[in-house]
Amino acid sequence: EAGVAQSPRYKIIEKRQSVAFWCNPISGHATLYWYQQILGQGPKLLIQFQNNGVVDDSQLPKDRFSAERLKGVDSTLKIQPAKLEDSAVYLCASSLVGFRSPLHFGNGTRLTVT
Amino acid sequence: SQQGEEDPQALSIQEGENATMNCSYKTSINNLQWYRQNSGRGLVHLILIRSNEREKHSGRLRVTLDTSKKSSSLLITASRAADTASYFCATVPSGGYQKVTFGIGTKLQVIP
Helix, strand or coil: CCCCEEECCEEEECCCCCEEEEEECCCCCCEEEEEEECCCCCCEEEEEEECCEEEECCCCCCCCEEEEEHHHCCEEEEECCCCHHHCEEEEEEEECCHHHCCCEECCCEEEEEC | CCCCEEECCEEEEECCCCEEEEEECCCCEEEEEEEEECCCCCEEEEEEEECCCCEEEECCEEEEEECCCCEEEEEECCCCHHHCEEEEEEEEECCCCCCCEECCCEEEEEEC
16 A cells, blocks of 8 residues: 655755645545654654544644645644744654554654744 | 653664664553654564563574563664664553554664
8 A cells, every 4th residue: 555645855944934745645544644843752643633634733833833634634733933932853644443453654854943 | 751761762783783763652552553664654564572471582683681671672673774764662551542652763773
């Protein structure tokens, strides 16, 4: 099966600019996750979708971050405006049956904010 | 917040030796998962162990779970240079909203 696809692979922007990341999960996976991983730390969950509905976005900085999952398949994560502390790797993952099945991760987007 | 805490944070061993990593957590879990991350890549799932299981194997990997001590361990036997990576445990709490929460990881270096 094809894995989780993410793009772009790398992105460099200046602070206060906007940026968007795209994720295509594994076909048939109902649950989609966006994680933020700062260098040297474990992934932190930003938002979790079940089909096209939001299950958890308690750690998403909603004043600057937004995410959507159209038609329960692809998803985009946007940051506007970016801050220096947003520099991180943004990982998308999907799973077949929520928390009862393993997460499959994409290779991530490395964001550098200067 | 991160529920799982891996120990040690860094581990360096010779090829052929066994590597043991530990994960401790605070609240009751539904399941616990171990993942590997190679530098610059996404995480790869290794093993999922449910709260009613005590041990699981997959190739050279062995995971144990002690719910009374709220801890798990990952053993890699006969390590290889290719096992060099960061290893994370992820916990899913029982009851309430079951969010997959990752620890800070153990960085393993296997020296050829």
